[in-house]
Amino acid sequence: MATSTCFLCPSTASLKGRARFRIRIRCSSSVSVNIRREPEPVTTLVKAFAPATVANLGPGFDFLGCAVDGLGDIVSVKVDPQVHPGEICISDISGHAPNKLSKNPLWNCAGIAAIEVMKMLSIRSVGLSLSLEKGLPLGSGLGSSAASAAAAAVAVNELFGKKLSVEELVLASLKSEEKVSGYHADNVAPSIMGGFVLIGSYSPLELMPLKFPAEKELYFVLVTPEFEAPTKKMRAALPTEIGMPHHVWNCSQAGALVASVLQGDVVGLGKALSSDKIVEPRRAPLIPGMEAVKRAAIQAGAFGCTISGAGPTAVAVIDDEQTGHFIAKHMIDAFLHVGNLKASANVKQLDRLGARRIPN
Template sequence: MAVNEMFGKRLSVEDLVVASLKSEEKVSGYHADDVTPSIMGRFVLIQSYEPLQLIELKFPTKKELYFVLVSPKFEAPTKKMHTTHPGEIGMAHHVWNCSQVGALVATVLKGDMVGLGKAWSSNKIVEPRRGPLIPGMRLLRRLPFRLGPLAIPLVALASTPLSSLMMSPPDMPLPKHMIHAFLSHDNLKVSTKVLQLDRLGARRILD
């Protein structure tokens, strides 16, 4: 991104995504789920890889979306996590996950934060296998639902395990409960942030 800015923005956003994909391929595989939203911001549906087709999902401008991010000091390499994926997927779980993807798209476009959180946290294929590898994750998954309908856990199980809880506005006392979930397992250190949905993506910020 910075190099592209220095040379007059010769590459389009799509070109930057492709370049980033090539870099990530060397590290953990050809996956666009991280680099695409990092560059484009907002929500993006990856329709296909060959050819690469990206669909922007517009969250309603009249609504704001905040996340409480709690990151434990714990490493789970993406390549290692990928080895937990099942070789075969039963039809029932396949249909379930496809339904949740459809619900995810619909709730993003509607700005339905409760529905979005439920769809996002209903993975029956990947998360059940990866979750047990992360200390404190089971306890963490139970906590948010006790704190209200907007405290929905959105767990990203990648190279840096990241548990995020959707909330609006960002004034619910969640971080200390999340921190305790990790502290209760091997006294893991954690960092917390409250962030707003980025609708613009990577960009040059002038002083």
């Protein structure tokens, strides 16, 4: 078994740049220091689940995303007397491609997010060990790294009594995304919050949940080929400049997408989802068969289809589960016959809860 790697949280001896200290200078002779007190663990073990996500949703590049029910990662965090106080160790990784993931928490999405939460909470009196169950394949376009980060952040926060806000949990998880693929929250925000989320601003962070009507039916047809599309490579394919006509078009379609979500208009949602003229045209040719898969989905009855996140998963939307499975079959066939890629499919509903604690 591989040796666990530990990370030592900063000690209180150094004040500079530590999140636990907020220093406000009132005048030259008076300094007020507010110190966030270290919370006690409220239990010894917490297990948390964080759902998969579909980012971008066509024209919403880097500012729109949603959570998908039934797929995701699980992180368990426990107080471990064998781990030095203030340290965190990754003890076990299982599920999809465990040998491809580092047990060094500084290079693991779950570890990075857990470290950030420990910093925010000023944890230095207990040591923690973390185990990760990867339910999502790597490089799939389903927010695999975000789900690991979100589950870890929520688990550590729950262990110490839920002291952090949703915004702080997203910020902690963003540290992980920044290191892996870039500073964007369209995966981590919906993974933590559930539902549809619009990122109104990154500086300061502004999160805007979009409520899809509970009485409306919405199904995501997710077809993932056996092909890895690293986020960094897919981002490198993006244009550095865009023309005004495409800018106006994508803005109008993103607005239509938001309106469709709020109204529960799945047909309108699908139409807007399929309309991106900036990002999808650059990425689709890099995924064998993607353009044929999109055509097959729509011909089979989907209201719309696009690339999920950076790909290679293709996502179509429909309002009926049985029709969703019919669409999935045609998408799988297109990947195989045009892209020469085997693919698997899931037909899932919207996850409205987001990352949460689950029974141990």
